[in-house]
Amino acid sequence: MxxxxxxxxxxxxxxxxxxxxxxxxxxxxxxxxxxxxxxxxxxxxxxxxxxxxxxxxxxxxxxxxxxxxxxxxxxxxxxxxxxxxxxxxxxxRATAPEGLAAEEMTETGLTPRAQTVLDEMNEVFGELSVGGYEPGGISSGHGDDSAHYDGRAIDVFYRPISTEGRREGWLMSQWLVAHAERLALAVVIFDDRIWSTQFSAAGWRPYSITPTGDEAVDEILRHIDHVHVDVIEQS
Structure with missing residues (x-):
């Protein structure tokens, strides 16, 4: 050549x-x-x-x-x-742990694996503004077949949207990616980007949505104001 x-x-x-x-x-x-x-x-x-x-x-x-x-x-x-x-x-790059059993949602509204992720985030980052789950579970407010409905997903909010908040969100997102294998994470989404264990060799990919015409909702769906993380269901 x-x-x-x-x-x-x-x-x-x-x-x-x-x-x-x-x-x-x-x-x-x-x-x-x-x-x-x-x-x-x-x-x-x-x-x-x-x-x-x-x-x-x-x-x-x-x-x-x-x-x-x-x-x-x-x-x-x-x-x-x-x-x-x-x-x-x-x-x-990450590989999904083998032999993970399916987990049921607990009374917290999270599966045990998701609860472990939340506990560790709180330990490292301190008090967080979180959502995407509630005791007894949720059944609306997210897309079809959302991991939130299974108690496998957590949202960490950085509001109002600002440069400082986005940097903090990226600190969280990258911490999650580094710990993804250990915590059995499936997906991390933030700030128009998505990372997943399944396609981790591709790194951070663009995260696209169907425009809604509503700027406030659009920012939520694009995950500009919050980090989404969900754990693997089973393997």
């Missing part, structure tokens, strides 16, 4: 990785780092393992020492966010 062609592929690949996608490397047959997670640090994608990603995303929230092996620049990148405005700088 001509040198120009090689350079072009590398440039395109780096751009894709910066946006959070692993798929392009597979399509082009270009070797990719084996790390489970990628973080955009000073304009360059940096591969890190899952354990380091979990500790780094927690440290970015709490300010605690992430421990040995975690580059402070990674924590800084997570804390500061994308240089051009709120947005993701981390994505991870």
């Amino acid at each position: 001509h040198r120009f062609g090689c350079v072009a592929i590398v440039v395109v690949l780096l751009a894709a990785l910066a946006g959070g996608g692993y798929w392009l490397a597979r399509e082009l047959g270009v070797p990719l780092v084996s790390a489970a997670c990628l973080v955009q640090v000073d304009g360059e994608p940096v591969g890190i393992d899952r354990e380091h990603a979990m500790r780094a995303t927690t440290a970015a929230v709490t300010g605690d020492d992430p421990g040995e092996g975690v580059d402070p620049a990674v924590v800084r990148a997570l804390r500061e966010g994308a240089p051009d405005g709120p947005g993701p700088v981390l994505t991870c």
Whole structure:
């Protein structure tokens, strides 16, 4: 291949990785780092393992020492966010745990797995504004076949919508992605983007909806004012 062609592929690949996608490397047959997670640090994608990603995303929230092996620049990148405005700088590949049993909703309105996620979010992030569930369960207010109706989903609100709130939402979203395998997460949605365990190799993908013509409702459906997370039903 001509040198120009090689350079072009590398440039395109780096751009894709910066946006959070692993798929392009597979399509082009270009070797990719084996790390489970990628973080955009000073304009360059940096591969890190899952354990380091979990500790780094927690440290970015709490300010605690992430421990040995975690580059402070990674924590800084997570804390500061994308240089051009709120947005993701981390994505991870994930595999659904095998042998997960189906769970029934408890009296809290959540399944035990979803309750574990909520408990851990509260432990790391402190008091949160949450919704999408209630004791006894819910049956409306979300799309057809929503995980909310099974008690498998939680919404974390960042209102009113602001740059600061969106950065906080991305801290939450990336913490969830880093911990997705451990917590058996299925989907994370925020700020017009979606990440899922099933398609985690694609990173953060655009999240599109059918326009409603109602700006307030549209912002909710686009998940600009809240992070949605749901857990795997069973495997």
